[in-house]
Amino acid sequence: MSIACVMTESLPEISARRAPRIRRLSRRALPRDTVALARFLIGKLVVRELPGGTAIGRIVETEAYLADDAACHAHRGMTPRNRSLFLEAGHAYVYLCYGTSYMLNMSSESAGIGAGVLLRALEPLHGIELMRRARKGAAIAALARGPGRLAAALKVDRRLDGVDLLSPGPLWIGCDGRGNLDIGQSVRIGLTKAADARLRFFARGSPYVSGPKRLRP
DNA sequence: TCGCGGATGAACT
DNA sequence: GTTCATCCGCGAG
Numbered sequence: 001m002s003i004a005c006v007m008t009e010s011l012p013e014i015s016a017r018r019a020p021r022i023r024r025l026s027r028r029a030l031p032r033d034t035v036a037l038a039r040f041l042i043g044k045l046v047v048r049e050l051p052g053g054t055a056i057g058r059i060v061e062t063e064a065y066l067a068d069d070a071a072c073h074a075h076r077g078m079t080p081r082n083r084s085l086f087l088e089a090g091h092a093y094v095y096l097c098y099g100t101s102y103m104l105n106m107s108s109e110s111a112g113i114g115a116g117v118l119l120r121a122l123e124p125l126h127g128i129e130l131m132r133r134a135r136k137g138a139a140i141a142a143l144a145r146g147p148g149r150l151a152a153a154l155k156v157d158r159r160l161d162g163v164d165l166l167s168p169g170p171l172w173i174g175c176d177g178r179g180n181l182d183i184g185q186s187v188r189i190g191l192t193k194a195a196d197a198r199l200r201f202f203a204r205g206s207p208y209v210s211g212p213k214r215l216r217p
Numbered sequence: 218t219c220g221c222g223g224a225t226g227a228a229c230t
Numbered sequence: 231g232t233t234c235a236t237c238c239g240c241g242a243g
Contacts, residue, residue, distance in 0.1 A: 073234095081229085095234095100226080146236070148237060
């Protein structure tokens with residue numbers, strides 16, 4: 001993604017004089033620990049480069065899935081589906097849930113350790129029309145509120161499983177220096193296993209966070 | 218604002 | 231055959 005590419009599109013959400021300077025996250029800068037990484041990713045940007053343009057959203061909700069965690073797909077060892085969770089921190093793990101929705105995760109530990117962070121919701125910032133087309137005209141507030149919606153809005157599917165999110169490519173994660181948000185914490189959403197662990201993080205007060213109101217105080 | 222049920226498909230036991 | 235970290239539309243309160 002180049003600044004020029006952002007500025008050539010005449011979208012109201014980012015004015016020319018405030019064009020974002022987005023830098024890819026460096027692997028060195030990532031927190032070592034999965035929980036710290038889930039918190040760290042709040043406020044960072046997901047950049048999706050598509051033939052029709054670039055879609056960008058700010059991460060406002062994440063969940064940590066630990067190596068020692070019954071709710072983590074890697075909990076019972078590596079399988080063809082979950083092998084991306086065992087890649088060095090910063091790789092995409094994408095899978096289909098309930099036959100209808102893709103989930104986008106980022107691997108979070110050293111190579112060989114299966115753990116990750118689920119990206120649950122974005123504040124749409126740029127390429128909103130692109131995302132709305134992918135979401136059948138949904139309201140902006142609901143474009144990427146929920147993990148399945150997030151993946152749909154960014155056209156993320158299994159083809160992006162294993163992609164390095166810290167390298168140039170179709171999908172990467174960056175920072176624009178404005179990510180200092182008030183971060184709340186709660187139990188994770190929708191789980192049947194290990195449902196009591198408070199491993200969900202969200203930007204307090206953001207209307208783009210998913211889940212019932214009691215879980216986003 | 219909430220809780221419910223159906224649609225959906227791939228991986229795993 | 232079972233499981234799964236969801237979405238959507240609907241109806242109750």
